[in-house]
Amino acid sequence: MILIIAEKPSVASELAKVVGAHKKEQGFFSGKEYLVSWCVGHLIELAKPEQYDESLKSWKLDTLPIIPSVYQTQVCYNTSSQYHILKTLMNRSDVNELIEATDAGREGELIFRLVYHQVECKKTFRRLWISSMEEKSILDGMASLKDSANYDNLYQAAFCRQRADWLIGINLTRLYSTMYNTTLTCGRVQTPTVQMIVAREREIKQFTPQTYYTISACFETFKASCKAETKQLATQILADCNTSTAVVIKSEKQQKTELPTPLYDLTALQRDANRLLGYSAQQTLDYLQKLYDNKLATYPRTDSRYITKDQTESVKRLLDTLLSSGIFKTLVSKNYSTENVKISQIVNNKKVTDHHAILPTTSITPEKFQQLPSGEKNIFLLIAYRLFSAVYLPHQYFSSKLVLDIAGYSFSASGREDIQEGFQFVEHELKKALNLSQSKTESESYSHLPPLVEGSSLTISKMFCEEKKTKPPISYTEDTLLKAMETAGKKIDDSSLQDIAKTCGLGTPATRAGIIENIIKTGYIRREGKKLLPTETAYTFIDIVDQTIKDPILTAEWEKQLAEIQSGTLSADCFMQNISQFIQSLVQKTKQSYADNPNHSIFQKCGIAVCPKCGKQVLEYPKSYSCESGKNGCGFVIWKQISQKNISQTQAVKLISKGKTDLIKGFISKNGKPFDAYLVFKEDKTIGFQFP
Numbered sequence: 001m002i003l004i005i006a007e008k009p010s011v012a013s014e015l016a017k018v019v020g021a022h023k024k025e026q027g028f029f030s031g032k033e034y035l036v037s038w039c040v041g042h043l044i045e046l047a048k049p050e051q052y053d054e055s056l057k058s059w060k061l062d063t064l065p066i067i068p069s070v071y072q073t074q075v076c077y078n079t080s081s082q083y084h085i086l087k088t089l090m091n092r093s094d095v096n097e098l099i100e101a102t103d104a105g106r107e108g109e110l111i112f113r114l115v116y117h118q119v120e121c122k123k124t125f126r127r128l129w130i131s132s133m134e135e136k137s138i139l140d141g142m143a144s145l146k147d148s149a150n151y152d153n154l155y156q157a158a159f160c161r162q163r164a165d166w167l168i169g170i171n172l173t174r175l176y177s178t179m180y181n182t183t184l185t186c187g188r189v190q191t192p193t194v195q196m197i198v199a200r201e202r203e204i205k206q207f208t209p210q211t212y213y214t215i216s217a218c219f220e221t222f223k224a225s226c227k228a229e230t231k232q233l234a235t236q237i238l239a240d241c242n243t244s245t246a247v248v249i250k251s252e253k254q255q256k257t258e259l260p261t262p263l264y265d266l267t268a269l270q271r272d273a274n275r276l277l278g279y280s281a282q283q284t285l286d287y288l289q290k291l292y293d294n295k296l297a298t299y300p301r302t303d304s305r306y307i308t309k310d311q312t313e314s315v316k317r318l319l320d321t322l323l324s325s326g327i328f329k330t331l332v333s334k335n336y337s338t339e340n341v342k343i344s345q346i347v348n349n350k351k352v353t354d355h356h357a358i359l360p361t362t363s364i365t366p367e368k369f370q371q372l373p374s375g376e377k378n379i380f381l382l383i384a385y386r387l388f389s390a391v392y393l394p395h396q397y398f399s400s401k402l403v404l405d406i407a408g409y410s411f412s413a414s415g416r417e418d419i420q421e422g423f424q425f426v427e428h429e430l431k432k433a434l435n436l437s438q439s440k441t442e443s444e445s446y447s448h449l450p451p452l453v454e455g456s457s458l459t460i461s462k463m464f465c466e467e468k469k470t471k472p473p474i475s476y477t478e479d480t481l482l483k484a485m486e487t488a489g490k491k492i493d494d495s496s497l498q499d500i501a502k503t504c505g506l507g508t509p510a511t512r513a514g515i516i517e518n519i520i521k522t523g524y525i526r527r528e529g530k531k532l533l534p535t536e537t538a539y540t541f542i543d544i545v546d547q548t549i550k551d552p553i554l555t556a557e558w559e560k561q562l563a564e565i566q567s568g569t570l571s572a573d574c575f576m577q578n579i580s581q582f583i584q585s586l587v588q589k590t591k592q593s594y595a596d597n598p599n600h601s602i603f604q605k606c607g608i609a610v611c612p613k614c615g616k617q618v619l620e621y622p623k624s625y626s627c628e629s630g631k632n633g634c635g636f637v638i639w640k641q642i643s644q645k646n647i648s649q650t651q652a653v654k655l656i657s658k659g660k661t662d663l664i665k666g667f668i669s670k671n672g673k674p675f676d677a678y679l680v681f682k683e684d685k686t687i688g689f690q691f692p
Ligand SMILES: [Zn+2]
Pocket: 611, 612, 613, 614, 615, 616, 627, 628, 629, 633, 634, 635, 636
């Protein structure tokens, strides 16, 4: 018998169908020569410090750092029954070969190997490495199973990642929490992420807007403007120009071509879904994972935005299937045609490593599409329209620039004129399909400049002056934070630099959503609308934590080394040795500097408002804004989530100080119906709805 082990039950059941293992048994499927079973994510974890030594259970400074010489693993308690089923199956005497069918990536590799080692299994195994759960991919993958040794380095990289994270997490969380007498979670990726958000908010707080002036000269069909630093100068320019004519100094018109945006990798999809639909990175990953499990999308955790050359024919068929499915009727009715499609635009063998870009699949039908829950439906639309757009015609336009001289001052204007809308047409159709309001397209917001001869003069119809202020940076949203994590805080906004940035990012596409959720759960960051804002704890924590731990460059460097382990150019031992030494010296140094200057009380919480029931402070907690008097006190509490809607700190403060919030939109009733309401206090200071 051959035992196939998948990462999740849903995948196992698909695999079982395809290989003909139709009989459902306790924790596995059987049939033909196959047994098909599954993990439930990670079944094995690194042992806690107290497993090495009972005395390490309590957090003490003098037991730090904790650096095991041999790392122990243990079976996760909650899923231990599935582990024991796998153990029994692996040890069955009639099982002579295994197939590793966990997700094709670093984490998937680790999930299988840890179980394999925990069982102390010695049977040979081969790797099923597929990017899609469609029957054809599974069959192709089963027909070309890979030698497990090909993935040994990937496993080493995964195991190093896990151990390094354990070292940082255990040692630094204990170190800072013990010193400051409050829970201060530390993480290799999460701490630099918190630092970026804190730094951005400080930039915003410290920003002083500069006043400047623009002076505009209006002509028949366009306007030109110049800038002045002071009001005095602006008034002077206005006065000087009033009776003058304008002379054309320079008139340029250039034809420009903008190529379509490439296909989605996970991060790009998460960013767009956040920007357009307000989804968190985790929600997007969850929706996409469901689509993948149901064979409607390809592998989610990819960092490639291209396909390989040998996929050209199948993508052509995919396009035909989608266009004739009836789901994209409006696109077809507006003459979207495969005649204008160039698949070669999305082909780049060098930019595909383990997985190609995210694609929809041919399994979609109008019935399946209609039955999708709205989140999955929207994500499906995003990836399908992105395919239509990425292979479509480029956007072509004329870009014109004009420089005028008015009374010795230089005025300029720029304009744009579409020649061919190209792929932008597909993007407009996507917004319609998602019921999003159409913002002005880029070219609509530009004026058309008339053709003008250099040296000719123009009559000014009107002049005016506007006072403007420079704008502060903008708070992070999940969209912009994902981008910042991908480029590790470097201010790179050029998509052509993404290859360099990829080697020095914070986290991986697969882990970023989880990291964002985690810094919210651990109380460093809170959501306010789309914004991600630091809590008071985060500000103070970032001030005391060691520079090396909050600097994105360090973890980016580690991520680069993990990639080197994966490609076989760096040994796992060497990496672990470096990390251990790093932890050792960091812990010593931090303990010493704290001993020189102890400060236990800087994390004492400051309240967000005064308790309306008893007058003590209302503090922010992970799940609520509550009175500091605690459970045996007055009992005042505002839950952070009410009828599935997150209540921001601003609204909580309004409710406490004014007795009523602003109108809050998007509560969901118990029957699943959305509604809008104000939150108000009832007489006993519990919270009720008031309807508009
Ligand atoms: Zn109270």
